Amino acid sequence: MSVCRPARCLFSKATATSLPRPPPQRSFHASASRPARKRRPHYPSIKAEDLKLLNQASEAEYPKFDTSETTLLEKKYTRAQIAAIKAAESTIDARDVLTQGQRRTDPWRLNYEDDLAEVDPVTDRPEKLTGDDIKGSKNFRLANDVQRDENIARITSENLAKMYPEGVPEGALDNQEAGRLKSSTEAAFSQAVLDPRVSYTSNNPAALESLGDERHSIVAPDLPRVENRMARQTRRLSTEEEEDPRQKRLLQYLGWEKQKLRSIRVKTLVVHGVTNQTRMGKIRSLYYLTIAGNQDGLLGVGEGKSVEPEEGRKQSVMSAIRNMRPVPRYENRTTFGDLEQKVGATKVQLFSRPPGFGLRVQHLIFELARAAGLQDLSAKTPRSRNKMNVIKATWEALTSQKLPDEIARARGKKLVDVRKVYYGGAIH
Amino acid sequence: MSLVNLAHVCSHMQNASKARLGLTSIPVSKMHVNIALGLQREGFLSSVTLGGPTPPRPFLLQAQQDPERLDKMAEKLAAEPWLAYPTEETDDQGKKLKSPLGPEQVHEVHVPQNPARRRLWLGLKYWQNEPVLKNMKLVSKPTRRIWLTSEDLGKITRTRESSYVKGLTHPGECMFVTTDRGILEARECVERKLGGMALCRVW
Numbered sequence: 001m002s003v004c005r006p007a008r009c010l011f012s013k014a015t016a017t018s019l020p021r022p023p024p025q026r027s028f029h030a031s032a033s034r035p036a037r038k039r040r041p042h043y044p045s046i047k048a049e050d051l052k053l054l055n056q057a058s059e060a061e062y063p064k065f066d067t068s069e070t071t072l073l074e075k076k077y078t079r080a081q082i083a084a085i086k087a088a089e090s091t092i093d094a095r096d097v098l099t100q101g102q103r104r105t106d107p108w109r110l111n112y113e114d115d116l117a118e119v120d121p122v123t124d125r126p127e128k129l130t131g132d133d134i135k136g137s138k139n140f141r142l143a144n145d146v147q148r149d150e151n152i153a154r155i156t157s158e159n160l161a162k163m164y165p166e167g168v169p170e171g172a173l174d175n176q177e178a179g180r181l182k183s184s185t186e187a188a189f190s191q192a193v194l195d196p197r198v199s200y201t202s203n204n205p206a207a208l209e210s211l212g213d214e215r216h217s218i219v220a221p222d223l224p225r226v227e228n229r230m231a232r233q234t235r236r237l238s239t240e241e242e243e244d245p246r247q248k249r250l251l252q253y254l255g256w257e258k259q260k261l262r263s264i265r266v267k268t269l270v271v272h273g274v275t276n277q278t279r280m281g282k283i284r285s286l287y288y289l290t291i292a293g294n295q296d297g298l299l300g301v302g303e304g305k306s307v308e309p310e311e312g313r314k315q316s317v318m319s320a321i322r323n324m325r326p327v328p329r330y331e332n333r334t335t336f337g338d339l340e341q342k343v344g345a346t347k348v349q350l351f352s353r354p355p356g357f358g359l360r361v362q363h364l365i366f367e368l369a370r371a372a373g374l375q376d377l378s379a380k381t382p383r384s385r386n387k388m389n390v391i392k393a394t395w396e397a398l399t400s401q402k403l404p405d406e407i408a409r410a411r412g413k414k415l416v417d418v419r420k421v422y423y424g425g426a427i428h
Numbered sequence: 429m430s431l432v433n434l435a436h437v438c439s440h441m442q443n444a445s446k447a448r449l450g451l452t453s454i455p456v457s458k459m460h461v462n463i464a465l466g467l468q469r470e471g472f473l474s475s476v477t478l479g480g481p482t483p484p485r486p487f488l489l490q491a492q493q494d495p496e497r498l499d500k501m502a503e504k505l506a507a508e509p510w511l512a513y514p515t516e517e518t519d520d521q522g523k524k525l526k527s528p529l530g531p532e533q534v535h536e537v538h539v540p541q542n543p544a545r546r547r548l549w550l551g552l553k554y555w556q557n558e559p560v561l562k563n564m565k566l567v568s569k570p571t572r573r574i575w576l577t578s579e580d581l582g583k584i585t586r587t588r589e590s591s592y593v594k595g596l597t598h599p600g601e602c603m604f605v606t607t608d609r610g611i612l613e614a615r616e617c618v619e620r621k622l623g624g625m626a627l628c629r630v631w
Binding site: 336337338351352401402403404406407408409410411412413 | 470471472553555556558560597598599600601
């Protein structure tokens with residue numbers, strides 16, 4: 001109870017209407033009490049004028065369809081479907097969409113911004129037509145010379161019309177205009193000569209048109225050429241790329257294409273400095289240990305050492321790729337049985353695991369397993385955990401697995417995979 | 429039945445295969461013989477021969493059929509392959525008929541009269557420069573015998589641990605179990621629903 005209260009009672013104006021105020025609550029919190037805090041609505045209150053503007057905007061953005069558009073809908077949808085569309089539209093207030101519409105944050109949202117109103121040539125699947133879309137007969141034959149010349153003239157003028165949407169300029173032209181007209185005529189002509197509609201003819205004009213239609217082509221259209229400053233500066237011609245002589249030698253050794261080298265996952269796992277003590281003094285250099293794998297059963301480990309850091313790293317990468325050896329995998333996911341390998345004081349035990357187990361192994365073995373394309377594995381390193389030796393031991397264990405077929409051959413047994421019988425051969 | 433001797437045999441087999449021996453000998457006992465025969469059936473051993481302190485003659489030094497007779501036998505077998513199987517046919521007087529392929533060549537091995545001087549000679553196998561039998565370890569120890577039921581064995585052969593015995597997780601691993609029907613491989617025990625004392629595991 002406050003001490004001020006009696007005094008306030010004394011000095012307060014005694015009016016008939018004034019009720020005794022409730023005693024001020026003692027606040028137990030540092031923050032202001034809830035009624036004292038300014039309350040904000042969840043949505044900003046909209047003034048009447050703004051509401052008018054909103055209504056206008058919503059009408060512009062979400063117009064009421066007139067009858068001509070609904071008749072268009074009727075061509076594509078059944079009556080029941082149109083009724084469903086209308087019911088769905090009537091349930092959602094356009095104002096709600098405007099005021100409450102949010103960006104999607106769910107995992108199923110598109111990873112690019114699009115209202116799906118238009119077909120985008122980069123992100124969307126191009127529209128394709130098949131032979132069934134051609135009405136009438138689908139026969140066509142080689143055109144004779146007369147038809148060919150006729151077609152060339154027709155398609156050239158078509159192409160030219162595309163280049164000059166306002167019409168081909170006529171009369172006396174200045175030099176620049178004339179040059180432009182000449183070059184575009186040549187382009188239109190050469191395009192027309194290459195067009196398949198020129199060299200073939202058909203009784204069915206639809207079949208002939210389909211020859212020049214890109215939607216009928218199995219060749220995907222070229223990606224649009226992006227023109228901006230960033231694209232220009234980062235664009236490289238294939239001839240401009242510098243040739244690393246070491247890489248060239250490696251490719252010759254492997255007999256691979258350059259493209260194939262890009263699919264190799266390479267990771268440097270160990271870097272440390274080493275010193276060579278000579279009578280002149282210490283020579284410091286860097287040691288690198290790199291692993292390489294194609295994530296599909298090939299795994300290599302390489303070492304490199306050099307005074308130059310970049311040089312040593314490259315050495316190790318190249319030797320890792322050169323040292324890649326096949327890793328036998330059971331069902332392309334785990335090892336054949338348990339493995340054990342010892343290098344120096346390091347012992348690595350690898351255990352095969354059922355599908356969906358995952359790679360529950362230490363980080364170095366995890367990297368190796370991922371590079372090799374193993375998915376289910378667990379491991380123990382009960383003794384020394386020297387990084388270099390752990391990597392080497394794991395690599396040796398994985399690459400020197402004994403296959404069941406080999407074991408059966410060695411013991412003179414016949415081995416039959418019964419899963420092939422039970423699951424109709426539907427296994428890896 | 430002491431397991432100490434079996435432990436010695438296990439170590440000896442590992443050492444012999446590490447040393448890439450072709451033929452080695454172990455002391456004779458009923459259990460050793462049965463285990464050796466089991467190993468041979470599983471394909472770990474090429475031969476099991478009872479002999480004396482000197483090794484038996486290797487196959488190539490044994491008396492061979494002469495090549496002409498072998499050719500004749502091959503022709504006969506090509507025409508009538510069933511002759512390869514032994515027959516118990518007898519004539520009217522109850523006397524055994526002569527084998528159609530000619531008399532069988534039997535190689536005599538000298539076995540000492542004194543059982544203490546007898547040895548069991550085992551032929552080891554190698555495949556692609558690697559021993560077929562690389563590891564052989566006791567499961568039951570002399571101080572701690574382990575008896576397994578057929579359910580336990582079923583789990584163990586499916587690579588799961590049971591009754592403090594680790595599963596057969598190495599590729600091609602075998603375990604020998606002594607049962608009241610003799611020494612059997614673990615998978616055979618599961619098939620015949622037999623339990624018994626685990627002896628050793630081999631891979």
